[in-house]
Amino acid sequence: ARERFGEAPTVLTLSVAESAPEALAEALSPTLFGEATLVVLTDADSFEDTTFPVLERAIADPPDGFAVVVHHPGGVKGKRYLTAIRGAGANEVSCSALKKGRATQDFLLDEVRRHGRKATPDALRALYDSIGHDLPLLVGAIGQLCTDVETDPISDDDVRLYFAGIADMQGYRVSDSVWERRPVDALRDLRWAVESTGRAGVGPAITAAIASGLRNMARIQGMPPSASDADIMQETGIRFDWQVRNMRARAKKWRPDRLARATVTLSGVDVAMKGGLRPGDALDVDQKLHVLEEFVVRTASPSANA
Numbered sequence: 001a002r003e004r005f006g007e008a009p010t011v012l013t014l015s016v017a018e019s020a021p022e023a024l025a026e027a028l029s030p031t032l033f034g035e036a037t038l039v040v041l042t043d044a045d046s047f048e049d050t051t052f053p054v055l056e057r058a059i060a061d062p063p064d065g066f067a068v069v070v071h072h073p074g075g076v077k078g079k080r081y082l083t084a085i086r087g088a089g090a091n092e093v094s095c096s097a098l099k100k101g102r103a104t105q106d107f108l109l110d111e112v113r114r115h116g117r118k119a120t121p122d123a124l125r126a127l128y129d130s131i132g133h134d135l136p137l138l139v140g141a142i143g144q145l146c147t148d149v150e151t152d153p154i155s156d157d158d159v160r161l162y163f164a165g166i167a168d169m170q171g172y173r174v175s176d177s178v179w180e181r182r183p184v185d186a187l188r189d190l191r192w193a194v195e196s197t198g199r200a201g202v203g204p205a206i207t208a209a210i211a212s213g214l215r216n217m218a219r220i221q222g223m224p225p226s227a228s229d230a231d232i233m234q235e236t237g238i239r240f241d242w243q244v245r246n247m248r249a250r251a252k253k254w255r256p257d258r259l260a261r262a263t264v265t266l267s268g269v270d271v272a273m274k275g276g277l278r279p280g281d282a283l284d285v286d287q288k289l290h291v292l293e294e295f296v297v298r299t300a301s302p303s304a305n306a
Helices: 021-027 052-060 079-087 102-114 121-131 135-148 156-162 169-179 183-197 202-221 229-236 241-251 256-273 285-300
Strands: 010-015 037-042 066-070
Touching: 010 021, 010 241, 021 052, 052 066, 052 079, 102 121, 102 135, 121 135, 121 156, 135 241, 169 183, 169 202, 169 241, 169 285, 183 285, 202 229, 202 241, 202 256, 202 285, 229 241, 256 285
Parallel strands: 010 037, 037 066
Antiparallel strands: none
């Protein structure tokens, strides 16, 4: 899409399983300013007779500056819709899931080499530990490291220095899932953070990360559409341009009044995580986790922005 448009497009990701036909139609409609846009539709096995015609119309008469990627997880479900997409002339790429461990390490090393650089095995492990098994973010981070770090090979110290100040990466993964309106992933990431970080102290760290994502979206929505990535990085303190692009796409999914409502709700959740306002308000660990789980699922649900 970058080669086709001559610039990095805005990326919008929607789950077919979680999106109403109206939401799909809005995503596949021309933008107000004619921006280059890449729409990624996941869970294509969940297409139905009510949702697939939306994609059919977009394929038959694609808006200028638009590209669409349809991701099907495999299997026979939704096969007839895939057949129709193929019949419309879509390019098909078979992508087997990348296994964790050695296969991922080899993939990251190949990505570093693609930039004409070298990295130590410890550097790749440190990068993976910082970001997790999120391939788009890993690829983006490698691009930034190869651009900004002058020493060769890139070391684990370089990676740790580059990610200094990014506290509780797992909390930010929960935040990403919430504000990208992926409730299933939000709940999964929260529970994984609870298991790996510890039940007793996870609450405030999670709410802080979610609040950080919310503040950045609110700031981006308050900036003019012509603001550059550099302007947004200076205003928000976001360190990487790939994070800015992700945040811009995320902010477009939210109406300002819904963000305001989420801010009020989140402030209450944060107070609950820290013991409440009055004597007797303190929750035990299980109660805190219930409050957190209810918040992330309800907030991430597409209906929260309806």
